[in-house]
Every structure is written in structure tokens, then in C-alpha cells.
Amino acid sequence: MVGQQDEQIKRSFFIKLCFFCVIFFTVFTQSARAELTDFAFKLGLLEEVAGEKEVEGFYQNRNFMPVWIGQGTAATARRTALFTALEQADLHALPMRRYRADLGLFKKRSQDGRQLGILEGQLTMAFLRYAKDVHAGLLKPSKVDELIFRKLPRINQGELLQRVVSEPAKAVLNSLPPQSDAYKNLMKARQKLLKARLDAPWGPVLLDERLSKGAEGDQVVQLRNRLISQGYLKQTASARFDGDLRLALQRFQKDHGLSPDGIAGSNTIAELNVPLSQRLQSIEVAMERERWINHPKQNRQIVVNLTDYTVKLIENGAVRFQTRSVVGADIDDQRSPEFSDVMEYMVINPTWNVPKSITLNEYLPELQEDPSAHSYLTLYDPDGQVVDRDFVDFLAYDQDSFPFDLKQLPSQTNALGLVKFMLPNPHNIYLHDTPSKALFAKETRAFSHGCIRLHQPFDFAFELLSDQSYDPVGDFYRLLDAGKEASIILKNPVPVHIIYRTAVTEYDGRIGFRRDIYGRDARIFEALRMAGLALEATQG
Structure with a gap:
């Protein structure tokens, strides 16, 4: 009887021991796997941000907790704000391809720690590259022309990343471009010209023929059409250089730094004939220049x-x-x-x-x-x-x-x-x-x-x-x-x-x-x- 009891006790102990071992091994394996995943994530992340001391320091201070990767509400909101900003980079005349990340890794919901770390790093660097470009410009002015001396605005990468995790990401991104009226007006003018490029090109150029009030003919028609297409005159059909045409021409001349005499001379005709694409270039360069002086005024x-x-x-x-x-x-x-x-x-x-x-x-x-x-x-x-x-x-x-x-x-x-x-x-x-x-x-x-x-x-x-x-x-x-x-x-x-x-x-x-x-x-x-x-x- 005693022997049977001892055997039952042994069997019960063995079963409990086996169960404990299974639980321990499972927990240990999951923990080890998590540690390996975390380690791989860090490796992938550090590969992407190598050499960026402020970024490395930011992630170290938060124990490499991701900013963009994850299914939580905060990470989702940050990603959405970032993706929207990058997709709209062209509104600021910035090249979208500078801010690409391998989003396929995210869309596949990859569980590979290193790949997720790489994607986190890519998103962070895309964010920082965009932030620098939209805030302080793509170019170094003195490398383009030695007579341009600008102290460019500087972004502290670590501080900016900290803002993204402590403030609404959309608000942070919206605060980066120049807030000046000049910049906003340039953006509006650019969109208007882009639309005109698709909908209503400016038409044929004018011949270098002096035109003034009272003139008539095909060249007057072309002058009228050119002013209509550029927004200086309402839609009218007349081959005569009348008072309304003269007033429209004077407005054009004022806007282009010309003497507003209301006469289409060689300088005025040259400005009227500047192609729409060149005006777009001027606006896009002006936007870049505004970013160079994006300091408090x-x-x-x-x-x-x-x-x-x-x-x-x-x-x-x-x-x-x-x-x-x-x-x-x-x-x-x-x-x-x-x-x-x-x-x-x-x-x-x-x-x-x-x-x-x-x-x-x-x-x-x-x-x-x-x-x-x-x-x-x-x-x-x-x-x-x-x-x-x-x-x-x-x-x-x-x-x-x-x-x-x-x-x-x-x-x-x-x-x-x-x-x-x-x-x-x-x-x-x-x-x-x-x-x-x-x-x-x-x-x-x-x-x-x-x-x-x-x-x-x-x-x-x-x-x-x-x-x-x-x-x-x-x-x-x-x-x-x-x-x-x-x-x-x-x-x-x-x-x-x-x-x-x-x-x-x-x-x-x-x-x-x-x-x-x-x-x-x-x-x-x-x-x-x-x-x-x-x-x-x-x-x-």
C-alpha cells in the first residue's frame, strides 16, 4: 500500500516536473525569440541611421522603442501624417523620390526583426531628410554661387524626433515649411501655373512689333490672347488695341518691373513671350530661396x-x-x-x-x-x-x-x-x-x-x-x-x-x-x- 502511494507521488511529481519544463521551455523560447527579434531590430535600425549621432542617441534614450512601426494608435497617426507629407512633397517643389522607404516591408506585415528595424530607420531618415529640405532647402547656396552667403536654418534631429513622439505629428510636419506670406503665395501661384500648363497654355508668341493704342491686326489679337491667358484681361474678341487692352498691359508691365507706359515695345514683348515653364522655374527657385531664410523675422x-x-x-x-x-x-x-x-x-x-x-x-x-x-x-x-x-x-x-x-x-x-x-x-x-x-x-x-x-x-x-x-x-x-x-x-x-x-x-x-x-x-x-x-x- 505504501509502495503504491510512493509510486503515485513519484508519478505525480514527474508529471508536474514535465509540465513545468514544458512551460519553462515555452516561456524561455518565447523570451529568447523576443530578445533575438529586439536585437535584430536594433541592428537593422542602426544600419540605416549609422553615423547620425543625434538619431542614434534619440533611439538609445528610448531603449530603441520604434516611432513609426507598430499597430498602436500613436504609431498609426505618425505614419499617416508622414506618408501624407511625403506624398505631398511636390506641393513644396521638392522631389518625392528623395524620401522613399521600402514600404513593401510594412505592407507585408513582416515579422523579421531586422527588416522592421531597417524600415523604422528608413522612415526616420525619410522624415528627417524631408524636414531638412522643406525647412532649410535642398541646396547649399554657396556651392551654387559663391556670392550667396546664407546661414541656413538648422534642425536638431534628436529634438525634432522627440517632438514627433510628444506632439501631434501632423502639427510638427506642418510647422516645418516657411510660414511667411511670401512662401504661401508662391505655392498658390505655382499650383495656378501647373493647372494652366495642363488646361490653357499661353498660346503663340508675339512678333517683335511695337504696338500701342489704336493699332489693329493679328498681332493685337495675339497680344490680347496672351494677356487673357495670363490673367490680365477678361475674355474678349477684338483686333483693336483699345483702352481696356492698354490698362491690362500696364498692369502686366508693373508686375514685371517695366515702365507702365501701356505700349508693347521690345522689352514688354520679350517678357510677354517668356514661356510658362520659365515662370514655374522662377517660382520654384524662389521657394527654395525662401527656405534658405526661414528664420524668425x-x-x-x-x-x-x-x-x-x-x-x-x-x-x-x-x-x-x-x-x-x-x-x-x-x-x-x-x-x-x-x-x-x-x-x-x-x-x-x-x-x-x-x-x-x-x-x-x-x-x-x-x-x-x-x-x-x-x-x-x-x-x-x-x-x-x-x-x-x-x-x-x-x-x-x-x-x-x-x-x-x-x-x-x-x-x-x-x-x-x-x-x-x-x-x-x-x-x-x-x-x-x-x-x-x-x-x-x-x-x-x-x-x-x-x-x-x-x-x-x-x-x-x-x-x-x-x-x-x-x-x-x-x-x-x-x-x-x-x-x-x-x-x-x-x-x-x-x-x-x-x-x-x-x-x-x-x-x-x-x-x-x-x-x-x-x-x-x-x-x-x-x-x-x-x-x-x-x-x-x-x-x-
């Missing part, structure tokens, strides 16, 4: 658009003051650079310290021929002492050995005029008055050595001083009438943005176009094309 700023030959003082999003400008000539060493800095002070009755390059390249050869040339310039030695020209043998020097500086003292005929506006910068570029007023009557005003000449410098000075003086006009003239060089410090320095836009966004929402005076936009578009942006050639 001050309420008060000065915007110098080189292609528009204008200087604008902007306050609270509106143009407070605007004047014509002359910019650098389209010649090596004279083209105006693009950069942003801060205007700190103005100098009344300025001295012109002739740049060394101008002294050596332009004035020295003329002084060697005639030592009395340019008598309005004073010669100074390296110690700052005035030197009498009669005691200088200019032929004894060349560009490498010429030790003297040239200066033009304050006067009505000074090359800088009677006031200059200083934004200390390594490019030695500033804004100034000029005695050469006749140049401001021209449509194309690229004549300077690089600095920005102003048509109405006194009024510009009054506006700048208006927030620190009860009598800005009186204060200015008291120093001017004294005839001596004097400086006025701006109590609130004003940011200055020297930009280059062939697609011009006006502050009332209109879009106009300007000529690519230095060929920079053509080079930028080619670089965008090489980066993957595609725009089919379009006629009309």
Missing part, C-alpha cells in the same frame, strides 16, 4: 531685392517706405552679393575710402598716364598722412607695390553722395546716396561696384530716425548743413536682407517676375534639377 526690417532694383522698409508686414536702387553691374567683382546683416548707423557727409580693388584696377593706370587725373581724390600714405601727388612717381609702382590709399572728402559730388547707411559686414557692402541721379530713370539699374545706391536716401534716413527722434528731418539737416562727417547711431538696429528674387511676391499678395540679371536663378534651378526636381518643358 523682426517687425522692422529692410529688404533689398537686387533683381527688382528696390529697397523697402517693412514694418509689421507692410511696406512703410520704398525707393528705387542701383545694384552691382553684371561684371566679375562687381555683382552684389546676397546676405543678411544689421544696419547699425548712418554717416552724414561721408568720406569715400576708395576700395583697394578700384584703386589698383581703375585709378592707378589712369594716374600713371596723367598724375593730375581725378583731382577730387586725395592721396594718403600708410600712416594716414596726406601725400602731394607732385612728389609721387606713379610709374614706379604696380598693383603689388602701390602703397597709397585714395579718399574723396565730403562734398556734393562725393561718390557716396551726402549719406551712407552702414551694416558692418565682411563684404564691404552698404547703402548710400549718389550724385548720379539719372541712372534711376532706367528700367535696368545694374551699374555700381556692388554697393546699393538709393534714389531717395534722405527720405529713407527720415524714416529710419522716426522711431528715435521727434524731429528726424531737423536732426538730419543740422548735421548735413554743418558740412562735416558725422554719424548717427540707430538706437534700434534694423535687420537688412539683400535678396535675389525673379519671382517677386508683393505684400498685397500679387506675384510678379523680374529678369535673372546675374544668371543665379538659372544655376539654382539646374542644381535643383540635379537634386531630383523635375519640370517638363512647356511651350507657351
